[in-house]
Amino acid sequence: MATEDVVGKSTGETAVTTIVNLAEEAKLAREGVKAPSDAILSVCKSLVAGGVAGGVSRTAVAPLERLKILLQVQNPLNIKYNGTIQGLKYIWRTEGFRGLFKGNGTNCARIIPNSAVKFFSYEQASSGILWLYRNQTGNEDAQLTPVLRLGAGACAGIIAMSATYPMDMVRGRITVQTEKSPYQYRGMFHALGTVYREEGFRALYKGWLPSVIGVIPYVGLNFAVYESLKEWLVLSKPFGLADDQELSVATKLACGAAAGTVGQTVAYPLDVIRRRMQMVGWKDAASVVRGDGRIKGPLEYSGMIDAFRKTVRHEGFGALYKGLVPNSVKVVPSIAIAFVTYEVVKDILGVEMKISE
Template identity: 45%
Template sequence: MSASKAQVNSSSSPAAPPANYEQARLFISQPFVASFCAGGIAGAVSRTVVSPLERLKILFQVQSAGRDEYKLSVGKALKKMWQEEGWRGFMRGNGTNCIRIVPYSAVQFGSYNFYKRNIFEDSPNADLSPLARLTCGGMAGITSVTFTYPLDIVRTRLSIQSASFAALQKPRELPGMWATLAMMYRTEGGLPALYRGILPTIAGVAPYVGLNFMVYEHVRAYLTPEGDKHPDAMRKLLAGAVSGAVAQTCTYPFDVLRRRFQINTMSGMGYQYKSITDAIRVIIRQEGVKGLYKGIVPNLLKVAPSMAANWLSFEMSRDFFVSLRPTEEVALR
């Protein structure tokens, strides 16, 4: 009887989780890993939410002087895109963008957490000065761009190759991401072709990411009720929208330069820039100063929901991963 009772008791008691499961929970709840994984999720969510406006911004940016295929209002341009390509046009390049943005955003948030904790913080969870946040964010932006830039240039190519630019030769069958990568590598100069335009990209991304982190953390702290470390979702959404709008407006001309250089070798687009200064000079001469801000309207329309979704999904995902820690809670800012 005693043996059978012992058997019943052992079968009724819940089985202890396996050691490898506990180790996995411990690993993913580490501050750097939690930020890395949450950053990837946040990037995919935020880009998918605003994919039509993201593509429209690129079409506006790459249209040179004298071309008017997309010299339209945002509403009419979206309607044109829908009539010509349907819902696929709204999502053109988004798959590649998500493949790019998941590691990009993951590296960005993960490296920001790493630099913050290991370089800029005097003590754990210490508040950083605005300059330190700006510098830390800039370093994180440079790190993420360096790792994922080839996917960004391919996303730009995929976004415009089916658009109705009159002088642009459309292939009979639109190539995918890997085919475009291979074609650029083979026909446009090897590895350097996959990093064309990275200098204006870094020049814009470093201050953009730095401003984004600095403004978000400042606005988030301002909106947080006194004595409360975690504001509600609406306050996080507002902080994300404000930080994205400020950062994008301040650094937008660099984004235009990045797009122009990414397709600088494509025939039919109307420009062949020799350098960053040459590009700025030619754009201002032919298109005026407003040429450096082409596409900013759909960009500002997308940046508020995009960055709001980005920061909210990041914090929710990060907090979830941190909560998986089996033995103790880790407080993350």
């Protein structure tokens, strides 16, 4: 009998606890506050949406991405790639269809977590910055300004870049391998292990500083231009582009294209320097011209400023924009596809918060 009383009491307590928990969750839902499990699920969905956006957008423009890197690091006395169309045809002729997508697997392995972290970090950073801005101004209805969006985007870019930089570094080396170069790296993990073993841990972060500096205007402007342009279109409704506070997919793609064009134009020289610094220490990297006009192997750089100075001295200021044309052709659809894919996937997964909120 005592046992039955204990069981009955335990069952009753469990039922009461369950009812209380359900009541608390219902109260949180009414107040607009997510339960811990819902919050975790929302974070996971946001990360998934960001990852899918990155993978889809980069795969769509993988041939142009590879050509851009080849143009950035090629030997100026042995020009193989002198234009977008010619470069793509040369890769197709010498390496076939697979050559156009060489390094894309490694690129996706890097960009999927990078994109996931970047979009999620932007949401969190923009929320935090908006909270501080409202507290400082005393205006509870204040919204993010373009400058504040730039700051949130810069924070997101720095976090995402730092978290996945070693994968970007080895992806660059894998991408520049051609049919005539020794295939030193068999894949991303082999490359990571080889670089760490032969050159040390710090080699995995070669070019990190110009990358981070480049991320500030690049990712910052991407988010700032995209969100500000969307907001302006929704509020002003020019040419009937916005209807009921919602933009069409085509209009969002145009906003993303504009954002990508502005961001990559400002940050491109830093991307060239980053890529060249990543090649330092790799014996199979492309040779370049020394001051006496002879080819003596890859240049060594003591830092970002030194890399800028030597690049301009030996190859001219235009070298800082090598590969800009295929990069421009790549960036416009890539950024546009990434933003729109992110929002579409979040809609499919049922995530309430959008990056503009």
